[in-house]
Amino acid sequence: MTDSLENAAHTPIRHPQFDHVDTWIFDLDNTLYPAQCNLFAQIDERMGSFIANELDVDRVEARRIQKKFYVEHGTTLAGLMSEHGMAPGPFLDYVHDIDLAVVDPSEALDAALARLPGKRFIFTNGSHKHAENVAGKLGVLDRFDGIIDIAACNFVPKPHPGAFTHFLGHSRADAGRAAMFEDIARNLEVPHQLGMRTVWIQTHEDWATEKAHHGKDGEHVHHVTDDLVGFLDTL
Template sequence: MRNSNPFQGIDTWIFDLDNTLYPADCHLFRQIDQRMSVFIQERLEVEAGHARFLQKDWYARHGTTLAGLMAEHDVAPQDFLEYVHDIDLSDVGHNAELREAISRLPGRRLIFTNGSVRHAENVAGKIGILDLFDGVFDIEAGDYQPKPHAPAYDRFIGHFDVTPERSAFFEDMPQNLQVPYEAGMRTVLVQSAAEWFDDEPEDKRPSKPGETYPHVHHVTDDLTGFLGNLTTRALADTEEDT
């Protein structure tokens, strides 16, 4: 008798990068966030407080700080991306258990990030999982349209010829799972109890353990454990089919 496995038939596994493939409590993204403020302060020659206000205002109105800089100040995106991703990765460690769990996922594994390919490769390489992925889709590939805007997902699906009904999407930001859910993907929210910034726009904050959403099929605060349990379950299903 077959076990009930909601991931049966999934052959494309899509992962956000920041605060998803590594734990949010290592505060790697805090460095990126701070460097965004400094970039704005120096490029626009404004005071620190105003730079911080602009950063969060653009994030709320445009989807990313970069989109705001491009739209309102014609900033070259590569200048911004290279600067904000020049960070210390020493708090991100090799994760052998996560590597093992991802390696057992059947089919393709893809990274979909609002950051850059270089940043994704640096971080995934530090974790020890980069070679397990079949591709990285970054903000440039999306023509600088970020998640959660629908055109970003449309470009991603077209770029990799993704069949949504056979795909699972892992994200730490609940709003970034709305479009995948509507497209027919299996959605997984990766939550964290890590403290966030007090000035983060309310609708842009990552969710915390205990919060649920109608467009999220599964919730976990332990990606490695979730994937390990999932792959073990998938193997059990295969054995029962033989």
């Protein structure tokens, strides 16, 4: 790991490693908004409900299936599609039908994004509509040049290399001039291999740490912060 910022709100550290960057790529959930608002916990709960209802299993078994699919396929949806032939639309509509009241607009995030030179993209394993809703609630939707969602990636999710191939095709970004911000450490392995600068948004919430921290000590994690706005302000 080439750098670590446990608390970017402390004395700013300028990062020459980002001087070449002209494409800024942000995951959505638990990255653009703070994990402590527990928005993704709602999505996680609804994924379990969907599996229980569709596969006619109890919630314990639904949770086991959900975790199994995440580990083996990258996302729960990918597992449902691969092993049960499930259409993605109903799943995405159901799990993203959540209460956004827990997400507050962030003028600080808006200002930090506005200062970044070049283009900015949201790259998410969720739906385009969900990304629009959340970014709109944050007050930052207009700061982005595009949203590359799971449908745009032909339902190939991060961390699979194919997802990043789709992203680069849609965004026309030069991976060697890009930076990727992501709360799930293993999702930074391919960006590192492609030559991107990588920033892991560290999540301290107990419900999220099991999957988010996997692979956190690998060389693919270049920078670490638990404060996205504070980190962007150092750039």
